Amino acid sequence: MAAPHHQEVSGFGPLLRQHRTTAGLSQEALAERAGLSTRAVSDLERGVKTRPHPATMRLLADALDLDLGQRAELAAASRPSATVPSPSSPQELAALPVPHASIVGRTQELVTACDLLRSGNVRLLTLTGPGGVGKTRLALELAQTTASDYSSGAAFVELAPIANPDLVPAAIAGALGIREDRDRSLIESIRERLCTDRLLLVLDNCEHLLAGVQPLVANLLGSAPELTVLATSRGPLRLRHEQLLPVPPLALPGRGHAPQVESLAAIPAIDLFVQRAQAVAPDFALTRANAGDVAEICARLDGLPLAIELAAVRIRSLSPASLVALLGARLRLLTTGPHDAPARQRTLRAAIEWSHDLLSSEHQALMRRLAVFAGGFTLESAAAVSKGDDLFATLDGIEALVDGGLLTRVDGIDGQPRYGMLETVREFALEELAASDDATIVHAAHARRQIALVTEAGAHLH
Template sequence: MGRSLRRAGGDVPAEVTTFVGRRRELGDARKLLSSSRLVTLTGPGGVGKTRLSLRIADQARRAFPDGVVLVELAEVRSAELVPHAVASALGFRDEPSGWTAESLAERLAPTHLLLVLDNCEHLVVPCALLVRRILARAPDVHVLTTSREPMKIAGEHTYAVPPLPVPTWDDGSRAADLEQYDGVRLFLDRARAREPGFVLTEANAPHVAEICQRLDGIPLAIELAADRVRALPVEQINARLGSRLRLLTTGDRSASARHQTLLASIAWSHDLCTEPEQLLWARLSVFPSSFVVSAVEVVCTDDGLARDDVVDLLTELVEKSILVREKDPGPEARYRMLGAIREFGHQRLTDSGGVAAVRDRLVDWCSQLATEYREGWFGPGQQEWSLRLRREHQNVASALRFALDDRRPAQAMAIASDLNLYWVTAGLMSEGRHWLRRGIDESEPRTPGRATALRWLAYFSFYLGDGAEVPRHIAEARAELGPEPAAADLGYLSFVEGMAQLSGSDAHGAQAPLAEALRLFAQTDEVVGRAHVLLGYGVTQWLCGDLASAQELLRECLRITGRHVESTLHSSALMNLGMVLRDVGEPGDAEAMVLEALQLKAHDQEYIGQAMCLDALAWFSVADDPRRGATLAGCAETAWRRSGSSIDSVVALRRFRDASLDHLRAVLPERDLRSLMAAGAELSPARALAYAQGVDGGGADQDHDHAELFRPLTEREWQVAQRVAEGLGNRQIAGRLAISPRTVDAHVTHILTKLTFGNRAQVAAWVTERLRPARV
């Protein structure tokens, strides 16, 4: 029986191109196959299910005395022909009455083989019936299937084949780093097959990285892009990827028609969907990023889709590999589409004439989200709100663009204004200013919300170094308020005016408007505005030398924020009170307070606040420990860059920073100062916090150059390696770093490969060697 099977032509074909990567997937699938008699590889078209199944089958053949048989079902169109296709691949002669699931299972009963059914998605029901019968009658037959959706029968184990890992290029990336990513390795392998002289260089590496990232790590898409290298330089391929489906239209002519182009592969999946699934697919394309069920229920329903059907339809689209459900979505399930699948859906939405209605609903949903953020931010849910807005950032940006493109500036201004604290805490003030400015420029005077938008535009302007614009914006905002303005509106304008004066190094000039703002807010129940003014006024009084008043104002701010379990303003008040305590001769309490503030800022991922705290701690250290002060000053420089703002916007700190650097130049050789600051500048936010707390030597160790110390790991890999050393599993690491477990898996694999280690214990030992107590 074994020989006849292997001679029959259904055996696994030889590979004609290099098999790249997939070490983890191969291991996982082989384990599943050893413990389950039915394993289904699922995933979107072009993700590499077929190629992976063939490699798995080839590696598993020794476990099956009667061989491994491949059944290609892509071209089978009739359910009745499925048993015949399997019988033909097995080399069985025709039965007079034709093959059925029952007769085929009976014939296979005494065999011990692996049956690979490739491309089952268009025949999933007859395939499921056949497999169920075979598993029941042939106890030693194992089945490996590939499909865009599972069989959904008892005993099935599904394995979602992920895209290949791809890099994100940033300022610290190098060409040599890219080849650790399987997506890049595939691109290079196929490009060199087409153009043998193709070389990865520092010049073209960013384009190769971006090509692989924009194609979402889909092997078929990467291969099609690499096929263009013979005709176009990678810079032009990257530039033309605005429409993936039009560019990637040629491929292996020997492949099935649906695998020759990315468009054909996706169209095949579309044809397998029901009409409601196709309609939801098209409407989901309006989301440029991942999305939650509650958003889909608002944005994608009506005109043919009911809210009650959304969960079932989303589930079906996940089953058919159109959507990917994110593994660590937060409190609500999140889904995403790969870029090419989204582009295909958007084209269908455009062709149907339904774009405008879906865009309108996205804008309305984002308006409600922004309102809820403004109303819910000041309290214990602040961190959750910040994380939620970060996840929804691209969706919000699209909604703002849609509102402005569709000439709805009032709605755009309302969204951008309600999110004012998000723009600040996330280090995105320049983006917030962009949307506010567009809304103001495209609206008429007395448009609802225009005064609020103008005041926040003024606020962002002085933080971003454009203080000269502030008086004009404030004057326009006052004019917009009309003859009987509300006390809260006037209070906010006085607050912004005072903060602008403070930013312009006129602390005494800031006193009157901030005192007026405090008086106005006392007439309202606007607790957020009052807390802001107490904080700003406390800093002003400190700079004016009234330390008693400064302490009183800042402690009142702490009482209010503490009562509401608020974090952002609370940590800022802690930091500034620490500065005051330093001046009144309480350095121990001062440093403890600023360290507590830094920890809160780091937890909340608030970059401006982290920068301020690090600069304050550097100032505290320069006299007693100049080496620590220099390292912290370097940490602060990086934090300012991440924030999108500048220390120039905070005159008080800039003055202390200048004095600190003058002192450091006087006591340290210039070379040492530059080296220490550079080492501090390379520390991640987590490592900067650890160093400031004295639990990690990091850049302070003069015996090691930081850039060499952790080479060849990237910053993210170093963060993962540290968690490995703490004994955390991959899912725990994913939770700590707010990334997916799959990403952690890839990082751990890269770490083991780069360091030529065989297990996590070796990684832990290597990390431990490099972490030394701080010299404090």
Template sequence: MGTAVDGGPLTQLSSFVGRTDEMVELSRLLHGVRLLTLTGPAGVGKTRLALELAGQEQRSRHCEVIVVKLATLTHIDQIRRQILIALGEPAEDGVPRAPRAAPYANESERLLVLDDCEHVLDECGLMLSELLPSHPYLRVVATSREPLRLPGEAMFSLSGLALPDVDGDSSLSECLRSDAVLLFLDRARTVVPDFQLTQENARHVGEICVRLDGLPLPIEMAARLIRVFPPAEVRARLDDRLSLLTNGWRLADQRHQSLRASLQWGYDLLNPAERSLLRGLSVLPGGFGFDTAAAVAADGSAAEPGTSELLIALSVKSVITPYTDQDGPARFRLLESMRGFGHERLVAESEDTETYGRLVTWLTQLSEPLHRETFIQPAVLRHLAAEHGNLAHALHWLIPGTDERQLLLAGALATVELSPGPADDTLTLLSHILDRGIESSPYRSVALECAAALAGRQGDYGTAMRYAEQAVELERGYGRDPLLSRLLLLRSALHETHGDQGSAVADLRECLKIGHRLRDETLTALCRVGLARYQLLNGELGRAEQVIEEFLPLLRMRVPPRWLHAVLVTAGALALEKDDLPTAEAYFTESLRGPAEHTRGPADALQGLAIVAARAHRFERVLQLIGAAEQIGPPASWGDAWWRERVNAARSAALKALPPNRAGASLEAGHAMRHRHVLAFALGSQATGATAEDSDGLLSKRERDVTALVVEGLTNRQIAARMHVSVRTVETHIRHIRTTLGLRSRAHIAAWAAERRTAAVRPAVSPPSPGPLAEAAPLVWVSTAGADRSSRSRELRGVRRIG
């Protein structure tokens, strides 16, 4: 049997839940290296996993296991003496050898577990650099919040247990597949034996595990509170988790007896500069890159060269966690418990006011283009979107006061929410800020603009127009043409939504004059194409086509996909009016090919494809596309009756041509499609010219990489090792891939990828070169259209963010 020093026997008294893939990978790693270090944040379960691994090695009789706990040791002589005693080696002070265990098949093979090395890294390094060369059959497993950084060391980084998706409708089934929830259940039943996961409490339990980042230590503490509180109350009390989670095992190390003590242990190991940065980062619930971290650092200098080194150090020490499942610049986050601890220390040091001030200044700088430029560049929007959580947090900190910057930050928050869909309370928040009496701020027009867009998207035309009118009048007073032109485009769209063609055209013409005055080619092109839209609606096809052909090359080069979408749909509509079906289909398809985040609500393009399919007598596809369009959201405004007449004609033709059961099944199949599965369906037809690359565009680069490894037959653990990410990240990617493509299993993912490879060798139909193009979309496009669902007619209203 193995030997344990200062740690008790290897056999644990509580059950071991989850970590199946980790155990497989660690066992493989352990037989290929001599020093394996398990790293990870406080409470992630490094010690328990190391002991389980050691126990597995012991049971398989691979080696003798020796455990040395270092939590209470601080000096190299203490560490050397303890390890030598455990190994049965002669100690320098004459301490006798420890009794050896019963002989093994290979008696010289031994596994030494060094637990809790983070506070004595140098001492452990010195000891191991002497011990390993002189003991060729000795292997070492160390646990630490950061690696030892020794030659030959293999590092295995642990993250939280697999979490459920609590946002969906299947909370119970999701929770039952989550290791984090299974651990919660196991520990809850030790205090309440008949505790069950039900449809009613599953979401609460899942949210507890999510808010605790899947970390076993706080999850176990929260689970034991079930004896006193129901799951809903435990979840509600997690805002004060540092005071709540104090019920660790009685005989555990002091730092494992409460969540606060566990976090304090790691905090005390940081140097003063690292502690200061950690406190500053606690005001960033939305994550951060190097620039944002530098902005909230103590000196507030975004050019501070030391911030990068400090962030790297905090990452190595498992204090901050890198986002591993996104493309683009590196970003990090604080786990929620660590952020709460850091914020508590920030307040205790009286640094909160200055730190929030630096954050607001930084976000204001990012948001300035909203009131200075006509068209917001995609890079600015991406940057603001990355800071979405921090915008909301800073805004709520500002609201009690009268700082005018809250108007600009509220506008920025609404701007980034308009594309994926605003939160329900965003318009309420904006309205509250606008009603606070900050009348003379130059930022007020931005807040009014976004409030108008949100109200229009919700179908509240009166409120939307009131805000838009106020914004236009304010900007006319300021004489700032760039923002005024954007507001006129918005108001024109609002007028069109409610059939006031004269006012819509008047606003476009005023905007066109501003474009000429500013010598802004892009603005001029957008206004000219916008006016050409009305020529199309009025049957002036030749004039509309002439304008569109003139400005298409410029717009294709200068506008991002979300703006080009509406333009291409109008081009497709013009081709339909000329009965040029291949060209129309190519334009509608092209409008769907933009990046996934730019194609929310492409119902108009789907309806256009349905009209094309009807004229080509593909009637099942007609109803599937119409059903999908109804499910995905409102199309852009098309003079209302003009476009609806064509869509309804396509629907009627399909219903007449198909037996009722097939027609109903096709329509319901469209209704049942998820958003990105809709795009895969629309782009999947050879007739649309979609290639394998089009369908792959629905997945991120990392999702495509995961798909390729699934095709190779790799397990989640193997994929994680290959990509240097956690197993939980791989699980998240696979769930996203299945959701995006409407697939049910890994086998279906592999089959889908094989089909794409086959399709990639087929010749693809290219969209036409510069040809009929559509009305250019301003920053905000207002939409309202009607469409039948089954045999009922309903009116769809909303605002879609194009810029």
């Protein structure tokens, strides 16, 4: 049990710090107990984040062993304009998070997702794609657009700050306003709440908690016939009846021609860059003089929204032409994300590392080996540079990398699948390869494969 207060404090951050120090915990120790990141605890105490998600509140209160009165006080401190709730009073759904900016370039994806949810045939829709592609933003827009279709509305569960899969039920319960009942488990309470509710449950950032998300989602969909789940994940949840909707990078201008500035400004990737650049440099404008450089920036960043936003911030001190000149070191350049953004979204490197660190060591090794291919590759070429030269092991690894948003798949001109990396991901993987013991062996294997392909092509010409 937490000790009594020694002095009155106001504000969520100071109150959280007081409870932590009273319990004799460091920020790191509290984060470990709560299954959160140390950064999340630090941001809350410093006031970088002032309105924590209800699920985060519950995790902290449990970790600090707060009594009901202290929990109510902490909840009130996070929402100063609200009255202190009675510990026994029923709770409403947590409000959907309010986006910081309007959504850009997702009209088609939004229409497709809405049609799927409203079809009556989809109860689990998973938005997939690489880190930084905008899955969370699209899910929020989708939840706001369709919430009125559900009599009980929509609930948003932010899973990114959670490190322990066992805490997924607590996060969902917090978003649903479910309080702990000593006579039943949290999962039983969630099932009872949802058994008759027509609700859209949004689970954001599932990829690192699959061991907790998969069985719980399957359980809830089986027991709550009116429940629909919208998930975001870098890869599929791999559950029955799951409908995947890949979220692609933003559309880019076509290569080989120079459209008018007005038509260029309407292209989603360019539009996003201009909007974010004007947020930090209000006098910035897309002109005939800089339009080519802006288009080059967006193209070399693969149309990835996070990368484009991080690049646009540099307009405070660089011209578009200067930015283009520095894009050879994207990972060192794109490091100035907002301090109130999740840690994985503050730098391009952090976004890629989040996916990389979820891979097994074997699949991490495959990822760095495949970085030697600059223009994409076939399964056979991938096997040629893979450790052990095992075609089926390579196929399993490629599928894991595709699921993690680290590889893309396209159909080649002969109808056979080809795979490739976004250039932002490839730069990271090449760094990993250079730092490993594999570099010399991999480059030699790559050279042998290229020679074999050239020889084979030459034989077909005679």
